[in-house]
Amino acid sequence: MKQTNGEKTFQLFNYVFLFAAAATMLLPLLQLLAVSLSSPVAADSKRVFLLPVEFTTASWTHILGNEGLWTAFGITVYITVAGTLVSMLFSVLTAYPLAHKEFLLRKPVMLGIVITMIFNAPMIPFFLTVRELGMMNSLWSLILPGAIGTFNMIIIRTFFMGLPKELDDSAKIDGCSDFGILFRIYLPLSKPVLATVSLFYAVGYWNTFQRAVLFIRDPEKWPLQTKLRAYLTSPEELAAVNLVLGDYDFNTTTLKAATILFATIPIILVYPYLQKYFVKGSMLGSLKE
Numbered sequence: 691m692k693q694t695n696g697e698k699t700f701q702l703f704n705y706v707f708l709f710a711a712a713a714t715m716l717l718p719l720l721q722l723l724a725v726s727l728s729s730p731v732a733a734d735s736k737r738v739f740l741l742p743v744e745f746t747t748a749s750w751t752h753i754l755g756n757e758g759l760w761t762a763f764g765i766t767v768y769i770t771v772a773g774t775l776v777s778m779l780f781s782v783l784t785a786y787p788l789a790h791k792e793f794l795l796r797k798p799v800m801l802g803i804v805i806t807m808i809f810n811a812p813m814i815p816f817f818l819t820v821r822e823l824g825m826m827n828s829l830w831s832l833i834l835p836g837a838i839g840t841f842n843m844i845i846i847r848t849f850f851m852g853l854p855k856e857l858d859d860s861a862k863i864d865g866c867s868d869f870g871i872l873f874r875i876y877l878p879l880s881k882p883v884l885a886t887v888s889l890f891y892a893v894g895y896w897n898t899f900q901r902a903v904l905f906i907r908d909p910e911k912w913p914l915q916t917k918l919r920a921y922l923t924s925p926e927e928l929a930a931v932n933l934v935l936g937d938y939d940f941n942t943t944t945l946k947a948a949t950i951l952f953a954t955i956p957i958i959l960v961y962p963y964l965q966k967y968f969v970k971g972s973m974l975g976s977l978k979e
Contacts, residue, residue, distance in 0.1 A: 720740050721739060722951055726944055728746070730941035749945050752948075765913050766898070767956075781843040781846055804844075817904055820904075829906075831905035839894070892957070896956075899916055899919070
């Protein structure tokens with residue numbers, strides 16, 4: 691079908707707008723990468739934009755050789771994987787009964803859940819509850835208190851409500867239990883929305899910071915974002931330089947750029963594998979006929 695001039699103009703405008711939006715997100719990362727691969731003099735003199743000046747990998751060599759950052763990286767990977775699995779399990783088990791009219795307490799339970807989206811738990815009672823449960827200085831304090839994201843659970847529930855009711859009826863005739871229907875029928879049909887919500891949870895756990903500051907006292911158990919803050923704000927950490935014939939190979943500016951990218955790149959690399967599900971899952975979980 692031939693496009694009109696107006697449609698072509700609108701399409702061109704969309705391409706330009708999306709390209710500009712992508713550039714605003716991509717250029718800062720490219721600039722950080724260029725700074726991390728540049729010499730200290732070039733970085734401090736603001737001569738670096740998108741390409742490295744006086745190329746050197748000294749900052750990355752120092753960062754990748756820092757055992758403390760790798761320990762924090764492993765902790766963050768554990769929190770992200772375990773937290774996402776726990777959150778998805780609890781969210782699915784909560785969304786399934788709330789998606790069925792046969793569940794008599796569906797409306798009051800749903801009302802109570804929605805209220806938590808409006809009124810967050812006060813900080814002091816939240817802290818005292820976690821402490822009384824014995825989770826202080828435990829990695830589980832970064833997972834269990836926020837195991838169910840209300841918005842994410844509602845997306846899954848709305849998707850379940852859009853599945854044909856006949857699937858449940860035919861499965862029950864064949865003697866399938868509710869758990870069987872959920873795990874054998876609903877979940878295989880829900881891959882797009884499950885991948886989307888998993889990405890939401892994974893990004894949240896990867897960026898864990900505030901709860902780590904509140905509940906983790908042992909620096910050896912800090913996740914990557916908390917370790918990153920301490921590293922970037924600790925003069926004794928950033929003052930460590932490698933002297934070769936009296937020349938500095940890196941400085942605080944190049945180290946900060948490399949450290950920020952070290953914490954950002956892994957979660958960015960995961961997105962392309964879930965991209966095909968992302969838009970489809972968001973739309974399917976946000977609409978109801």
